Amino acid sequence: MAVTVLLVDDEELVRAGLRAILDAQPDIEVVGEAADGAAVVPLVRRLRPDVVAMDVRMPLLDGIEATRAVLRSVPEPPGILVITTFEEDAYVYEALRAGADGFLLKRARPAEIAHAVRLVAEGESLLFPAALRRLAAGRGNERSRRVLERAALTVREQEVLRLMARGLSNAEIAGRLVLGTETVKSHVSSVLAKLGARDRTQAVITAYESGFVVPG
DSSP states (O other), rough: OEEEEEEOOHOOOOOOOOHHHHHTTTTTHHHHHHHHGGHHHHHHHHHHHSEEESSSSOOOSOOHHHHHHHHHHHHSSOOEEESSSOOOHHHHHHHHHHHOOOEEEOOOHHHHHHHHHHHHTTTTTOOOOOHHHHHHHHHHOHHHHHHHHHOOOOHHHHHHHHHTTTTTOOHHHHHHTTTTTTHHHHHHHHHHHHHSSSSHHHHHHHHHHHHSOOOO
């Protein structure tokens, strides 16, 4: 089954470029386009894409509010991949905090774009570049500190969270800790549940904001 994608960007040229790149992949299909975040929820309900690739800055409804709207109102929502021009963009960080699953620069190479879509569709890995890690770490958050304290993660779960924060996949974490992949998946699920995190991105943001993990 192909990974289905909805493209959302107010620049027609950007949408056309992304469509050409993604439609050239044998396992990815662009099923729709929108020029603003205000159109996202109705299109997601109608098209049921696996991934929404969405610009973070749009004139009517930006990617932050569109992300919140999708997660709030759509049962079993798609993965949301934020696309932007600048990596050190506070808007991107806020979109990730709002629940977006990944991050992509518009200048990324075609292979990187396709890979990012596949990762978000799988819900397996995290696109959280060093610049945004620094931004998260610079936003100390008392709520995140309390969440982490209450979670009472085991030593193994702490190890897993630290590796998640470095962007490692389950398979990579398994190799690093010499564990089975299914065991790692179980630890990841436990970490998310204890932190009350929707996904890996939310867990990693909590880890950085609380000071549990520091960039470097």
